[in-house]
Amino acid sequence: MPKTVLRRAVAGKSLVIGALLALLAPGSAYANTVGVTVRTPGATAGPAAAFSEISTHADCSSGLISGGGINQAIGTGTSSNGNKVNGSSPSPDGSTEYTGSTGVVGTDVTRWLGIGGSGGAVNASFSSTPYAMCFTSSLINHTQVVMNKAAGPTAASTVGLVTATCPANTRLLGGGARITPADVGSLKPIASFPTFNDAGHAYGQKAAADGETNPDSWSAVGWNGGGGGTGNTTYAYAICSGGNISIGGATVKVSHSEVSGPTAATSGQTATVGCGGNDGKLISGGAAVSGGSVTTTAFTGPGSPGDHLNGSYPSNSGGIPVGDGTTTASSWTAYAHTGGGSSPSTYTDAWALCADDGV
Numbered sequence: 001m002p003k004t005v006l007r008r009a010v011a012g013k014s015l016v017i018g019a020l021l022a023l024l025a026p027g028s029a030y031a032n033t034v035g036v037t038v039r040t041p042g043a044t045a046g047p048a049a050a051f052s053e054i055s056t057h058a059d060c061s062s063g064l065i066s067g068g069g070i071n072q073a074i075g076t077g078t079s080s081n082g083n084k085v086n087g088s089s090p091s092p093d094g095s096t097e098y099t100g101s102t103g104v105v106g107t108d109v110t111r112w113l114g115i116g117g118s119g120g121a122v123n124a125s126f127s128s129t130p131y132a133m134c135f136t137s138s139l140i141n142h143t144q145v146v147m148n149k150a151a152g153p154t155a156a157s158t159v160g161l162v163t164a165t166c167p168a169n170t171r172l173l174g175g176g177a178r179i180t181p182a183d184v185g186s187l188k189p190i191a192s193f194p195t196f197n198d199a200g201h202a203y204g205q206k207a208a209a210d211g212e213t214n215p216d217s218w219s220a221v222g223w224n225g226g227g228g229g230t231g232n233t234t235y236a237y238a239i240c241s242g243g244n245i246s247i248g249g250a251t252v253k254v255s256h257s258e259v260s261g262p263t264a265a266t267s268g269q270t271a272t273v274g275c276g277g278n279d280g281k282l283i284s285g286g287a288a289v290s291g292g293s294v295t296t297t298a299f300t301g302p303g304s305p306g307d308h309l310n311g312s313y314p315s316n317s318g319g320i321p322v323g324d325g326t327t328t329a330s331s332w333t334a335y336a337h338t339g340g341g342s343s344p345s346t347y348t349d350a351w352a353l354c355a356d357d358g359v
Contacts, residue, residue, distance in 0.1 A: 031359065032280060032281065032355075032356045032357060032358070032359070033136075033137055033138040033139065033357055033359045034135070034136070034137045034140075034280065034281045034283065034355045034356065034357050035063075035135070035136045035137070035281070035327065036063075036066065036133050036134060036135055036136075036281060036282060036283055036327070036329065037060075037062075037063060037134045037136075037325060037326070037327050038131055038132070038133060038134070038314050038322050038323075038324065038325070038326040038327075038329050039058045039059060039060055039061070039131070039132045039134055039324055039325070040058050040129055040130060040131045040132070040321075040323070040324045041056070041057075041058055041059075041129075041130070041324070042129060042324075043073065043127040043128065043129045044056035044114075044116075044127060044128055044129070045126065045127045046116065046126055046127065046128075047083075047116060047117065047118040047122060047126060048122060048124075048126070049118070049122060050082070050118055050119065050120050050121065050122055050185065051118060051119070051120070051182070051183045051184075051185045052117070052118055052182055052183070053086045053115055053116060053117040053118070053182035054115070054116050054128060055087075055095070055113055055114075055115045056113070056114050056115075056116075056128055056129075056130050057091060057094035057095070057111050057112060057113050057114070057130055057132075058111070058112050058114070058130040058131055058132035059094060059110060059111045059112075059132060060110040060111070060132050060134035061134075062134065062136070063110075063134035063135050063136045064108055064109065064110055064134070064135050064136075064142070064143045065090060065109050065110060065111070065112050065132050065133060065134065065135065065143070065174075065239060066133045066134075066135035066143070066173040066174045066239055066283040066284050066353075066355075067112075067133045067173065067174020067175060067176070067239055067283065067284025067285065067353070068088060068089075068090070068112030068113075068114075068130065068131050068132045068133055068174070068176065068284070069088055069112075069114070069130070069131040069133075069285065069311070069312045069313035069314060069332075070085055070088045070114035070115075070116070070128055070129065070130055070131065070311060070312060070313060071128070071129045071131070071310070071311040071312075071313045071321050071335065072084075072085065072116055072126070072127065072128050072129070072310040072311055072335075073125050073126065073127045073129075074123075074125060074126060074310055074337070075123045075124070075125030075126065076125075077123075077266075078121065078266055078340060079121040079122065079123040080123065080125075080266065080337075081119070081121060081266055081306060081337070081338070081339045081340055082118050082119040082120060082121030082122050082123070082126075082185075083116060083117075083118060083122075083126045083310060084116070084117050084118070084119065084188045084308040084309065084310065084337075085114075085115070085116065085117070085128075085188065085189060085308065085309045085310060085311070085312070086115040086116060086117035086178070086179060086182060086188060086189070087113060087114075087115035087176070087177065087178035087179065087189065087235075088112070088113070088114055088115070088130075088176045088177060088178075088189075088192065088312060089112070089113050089115070089176035089177065089178045089235070089237050090106065090109045090111070090112060090113070090145050090176060090237055090239065091109070091111045091112065091113045092106055092109060092111065093111060094111045094113070097113065097178065098145060098147045098235075098237065099147075099149070099178070099180065099233075099235060102147055102148050102149060103146065103147070104144050104145065104146055104167070105145050105146070105147045106144065106145040107142065107143065107144045107145070107242065108142055108143055108144075108242075109143065109145055109239075110132075110134075111132065112130055112131065112132040112133075112176075113130060114128045114129065114130025114131070115128070115178070116128030117182050117185075117188065118185065119185035119186065119306075119339075120185055129313075129321070131313050131314055131321075133174065133282075133283060133284050133314065135173065135283055137355075137357045137359070138357065138359045139245065139246075139247070139249075139250060139357040139358070139359050140171065140173075140241045140242070140245055140247070140250065140357055141242070141245075142241070142242025142243075142245065143173065143239055143240065143241060143242055144167070144170070144239075144240050144241075144242055144243070145237055145238070145239060145240075146164045146165065146166060146167070146237070146238040146240060147164055147235060147236070147237050147238075148162050148163060148164040148165075148235070148236050149162055149233055149234065149235045149236070150162035150233070150234050151232070151233055152222065152224075152232050152233075152234065153187075153222050153223065153224040153232060153234070154224060154227070154228070154229055154230060154232050155224065155227055156186075156224060156225065156226055156227030156228075156305060157223075157224070157225065157227075157301060157305045158223075158224055158301070159190075159221050159222065159223055159299060159300070159301045160221065160222040160223075160224075160232070160234045161191075161204065161205060161219055161220070161221045161222075161234070161299055162204075162219065162220055162222075162234050162235065162236045163195065163197065163203065163204030163205075163217050163218070163219045163220075163236055164217060164218050164219075164220075164236040164237055164238040165197040165204075165216055165217040165238065166216050166217065166238050166240035166241075167240060167243065169243075169247065170240040170241045170242070170243065170245070170247065171214065171240065171241040171247045171250055171252055171355075172194060172214070172215050172216055172217065172218065172238055172239070172240055172252060172353075173239045173240060173241060173252065173283055173284060173353065173355070174218070174238075174239040174283060174284025174285075174353060175192060175193075175194065175218025175220075175236065175237050175238045175239055175284070175286065176192060176218070176220070176236075176237040176239075177189040177191070177192035177220030177221070177234070177235065177236060177237070178220070178234075178235040178237070179222045179232065179233065179234055179235070180231075180232070180233050180235075181229065181231060181232070184224070184228060184229035184232060185226070186224055186225035186226030186227065186228070186305065186306075187222065187223070187224050187225075187229055187232055188222070188223055188225075188308045188309070189220055189221065189222055189223070189234065189309065190221050190222070190223040190288060190289050190290070190301070190302065190307065190308060190309055191207075191219070191220065191221035191286075191287070191288035191289070191290060191294075191299060191349075192218070192219075192220050192221075192236075192286045192287060192288070192312060193207040193208070193218070193219055193286040193287075193288055193294070193349070193351050194207065194208040194215040194217070194218055194254055194286060194351055194353060195207050195208050195215055195217045195218065195219045196208060196212075196215050196216055196217060197216055197217045202298050204217050204219045205219070205298040205299055206294065206295060206296065206297065206298060206299070207219070207256070207286075207288070207294045207295050207299070207349070207351070208254040208256065208295065208351070209254065209256055209295035209296075210254060210255055210256040210257070210273075210295070211253070211254065211255075212253075212254045213251055213252065213253050213254070214251060214252055215252065215254060215353075217238060218236055218237065218238040218239075218286075219236055219299075220234055220235060220236035220237075221234070221288070221299055222234030223301055223302075223305075223307070223308075225304075225305035225306050225307075225308075225339065226305060239284070248358075249357070249358030249359075250355070250356065250357045250358050251280065251355070251356050251358065252280070252283070252353055252354070252355045253275075253279045253280055253353070253354045253355075253356075254351060254352075254353060254354075255273045255274060255275060255276070255279065255351065255352040255353075255354060256273060256295060256349065256350070256351050256352075257271050257272065257273035257349070257350050258271065258292065258293075258294065258295075258347050258348070258349045259271045259347065259348050259349075260292075260346075260347055261336075261346060261347070261348060262289075262307075262336055262337060262338045262343060262346060262348070263303070263338070263342060263343050263344055263345075263346055264338065264342060264343075265338055265339070265340055265341050265342050265343075266338060266339075266340060267337070267338050268310065268335060268336065268337045268338075269335075269336050269337075269348045270311075270319050270333055270334065270335050270336075270348065271287075271333065271334045271336075271348040271349060271350040272315060272317065272318070272319040272331050272332070272333045272334075272350055273285075273331065273332055273350045273351065273352045274317055274330050274331035274332070274352055275330045275331075275352055275354035276354075279354035279356075280354035280355045280356035281330075281354060281355055281356070282314065282329050282330050282331070282332065282352055282353070282354055283353050283354070283355045284332075284352075284353045285312065285313075285314065285332025285333075285334075285350065285351050285352045285353060286312060286332075286334075286349075286350070286351040287309055287311070287312035287332075287333075287334030287335070287336070287348075287349065287350055287351070288309075288334065288336075288348070288349040289302050289307050289308065289309055289334075289336035289337075289346065289347070289348055289349075290302055290346070290347050290348075290349060291303070291345060291346070291347070292345065292346075292347040294347075294349055302336075302343055302345075302346040302347075303342075303343035303344045303345045303346040304338055304339055304341050304342065304343035304346065305339070305341075306338060306339015306340055306341060306343075307336065307337070307338050307339060307343055307346060308336070308337055308339070309334070309335065309336055309337070310335045310336070310337045311333065311334065311335030312332070312333075312334050312335070312350075313332070313333055313335075314326070314329040314331070314332060314333075315329070315331045315332065315333040316329075316331060317330070317331050319331075319333040321333070331352065332350055332351065332352040333350060334348055334349060334350035335348075336348040
């Protein structure tokens with residue numbers, strides 16, 4: 001046989017073997033088509049008056065929200081204790097809120113609200129910056145918002161936890177939290193996190209732990225520092241994949257980090273967690289200021305009635321918020337703050353949801 005023919009035969013066999021190996025190699029038969037673009041309009045100033053709030057929004061020009069966030073500027077000194085997150089939640093148009101009947105309240109939503117509130121003190125530095133996580137996927141091309149709500153909390157230094165659960169055969173992509181009314185200055189959401197509607201997670205009272213996959217619910221926790229307010233309400237929002245989408249090959253993995261603090265009066269603490277190389281792409285995140293051990297015990301409040309959140313947002317690994325148009329964000333940061341008193345045994349928690357659609 002001529003050498004040229006032999007070489008062609010060997011080359012042909014190599015191509016066939018290479019093709020077979022490509023079919024057999026794990027992960028080589030598909031590519032993760034999930035993509036996220038972060039959108040933010042920048043900061044909106046305020047509130048300028050005590051016991052009030054301002055609302056601002058980030059919008060997706062393309063893609064659908066898989067979640068969103070908020071970051072606040074608070075200034076320095078004791079007046080910085082007065083700024084707090086009142087809500088980080090989906091909206092159909094940038095102003096309307098889902099606060100009516102519970103259940104599936106919206107589909108293919110593209111706007112995210114950042115709502116900043118004030119207690120008894122304000123300063124000129126107060127502002128809120130909203131973030132929308134604009135999600136695309138060849139598989140998950142529709143989304144739905146599930147809302148649940150609960151009355152309270154009304155008593156001082158008590159929590160009110162409520163959980164929204166995705167419909168069967170869908171994937172949780174993210175979530176949000178809201179409290180009303182704004183004029184109860186001690187009322188605020190102190191946690192917004194992924195969880196499971198099962199006994200092992202106390203039906204939403206225990207948060208999803210680091211490394212767990214495919215949570216199906218989102219919990220929000222209201223905290224009433226000083227008490228009062230007979231009409232107080234806490235809202236939880238779950239952003240879920242749309243119906244009639246085969247999500248068997250899609251995986252959403254949880255990354256979680258808990259750090260000690262803040263404990264001193266008028267001080268802050270951040271926690272940052274990210275998506276590793278094999279976790280999938282960052283699609284959303286959550287935050288909490290708590291009594292700690294939130295993934296192994298039912299949620300408990302932090303060490304001081306004045307504790308609150310000032311941020312839950314997409315960031316770099318150092319906790320710096322990402323800019324408008326970022327497509328490579330891989331971390332999520334929580335920013336917690338105390339009030340005017342010390343706060344022993346207090347912890348700050350951050351969650352990142354990392355997705356692979358398995359296409």
